[in-house]
Amino acid sequence: MILRQLAIEIVQVALLIGLSPLFIGWVRMLKCWSQGRSSAGILQPYRDLAKLFAKDVILAENASWIFRFTPYLVFGTAVLAGGIIPILSVDLPLAPTADVIVLVGFFAVARFFTALAGMDIGAAFGGMGSSREMTIASLAEPAMLMSIFTVSLANQSTSLSYIVQVICSGQSVLRPSLAFAFLAFVLITLTETGRIPVDNPSTHLELTMIHEAMILEYSGRHLALIEWAGMMKLSLFVMLGIACFAPWGIASGVGLMEIVTAFIAMTLKLGLVAFGIVLIETGLAKMRLFRLTEFLGTAFLMATLGMLSFYILE
């Protein structure tokens, strides 16, 4: 039994690592189609990664250990996060070791080191990117935690596995608190993964880039790891959202049929979420940096309203 659980844990992490470039490829392909362009194909992210891995690393002379260590740390935290979130099954051996607050902590550690690495070389763009990233983080993280707390309150636990079990048992579907928390979560996902109203993932324009500015000095396998971790981060946030708000289909045990069903459900949900992301991205323009306080303030407001409506209405 325990072997089987371990096997599922490993399969789940491997799926996350292996399939997140595919998800990004699917999002990019849909985006190309929606704008009337022909796409580079769904496998293009894999080719990009392979190209980057094949290249040499060029390090600045004054790069410290932080700069060299960060790509591995960022990749590692993403993999660890994949071990906690119930993607296929709730019966994970690692799940009791960490709850959803630790998960937010993982993302915070990765962000902290990315920001340090951005400043490490001393180039102007890196420092600018780090400063912007931390500004956004200071606004996004309270909203993220508030949204997570609302979900935890409504389901009486901060453990993701337990939350999934409670929602799947399905006592109540129409819960205002969860709806508000979901809206907040969508806004925060767009922020944290650097999608369009906040940051444009496909541009290197000096004045607007945030995440790209921090990693501008990276090359070769370091860049590949960071890019890969970025792809995993998008998948992780989507899967976290699925686990918190629409977990139907995630297996409650470790039976083979259950896992296969869970895999099919996961694929369908990811495919649909990509449509949502593309709709948002083609419908909106990138926001001015100083309007972001309003955007993230709205996210915080939604999350707080969710918590209040849990007390008032439920």
Added chain:
Amino acid sequence: MNLHAIAQINSFLAALVLLTAFAMLVQRRINGLIHLFAWQGLFLSVNTAMIGFVASKHHLYISSLLTLSLKVILLPYILHVLIVRLKIRKEVETIMNIPLTMLIGIILVIFSYHLTAPVRELSSLITRSTLAVALATVMIGLLMMITRKHAVTQIIGFLAMENGLFFAATSATYGMPLVVELGVALDVLIAAFIFGIFFFHIHTTFDSLDVEQMARLKEGD
């Protein structure tokens, strides 16, 4: 339908009313404001009809229809015609910045929750928990009137306050007597016409609908 499901739909609609109230608080464009106001009216009207169905109070159907025709169709139409005639296109200026306004809004929600907590203990209606939301809607409407400089947005804030009062009446006592509600509806309609006339006069006198300009009306200097 069982009572539990009805109570859930009711609280969900209440949440939507609260959401539109907040959205109006942060919306910068007048067109968007009018749309949000219409949506709020729609949620109210559906909610009223549903409560009328559960409590079998048939006069609530009439108030629901009144809300639908007045607040979802007629008043937004009048306001829309007004802003087209007066050529108001630009963004609305606010006195405070928007995140601060939102925080004050959250405090108002908490305040009204505490204010209505005793009523909630005493009441036995299925709508008792939405009273706090209704009171919060009234207060947010008031906050909107305070924080906006533009006459049209202040009127929308006033109308949103009236929405909140109507909602409070339905959730506290299953609605006011029909005569009162007819009177209030007529009042709001007449008020909207009078506002329209005032808008034209303010606009022709000051060439703007910014109420701060009215400080120029005082005598002396």
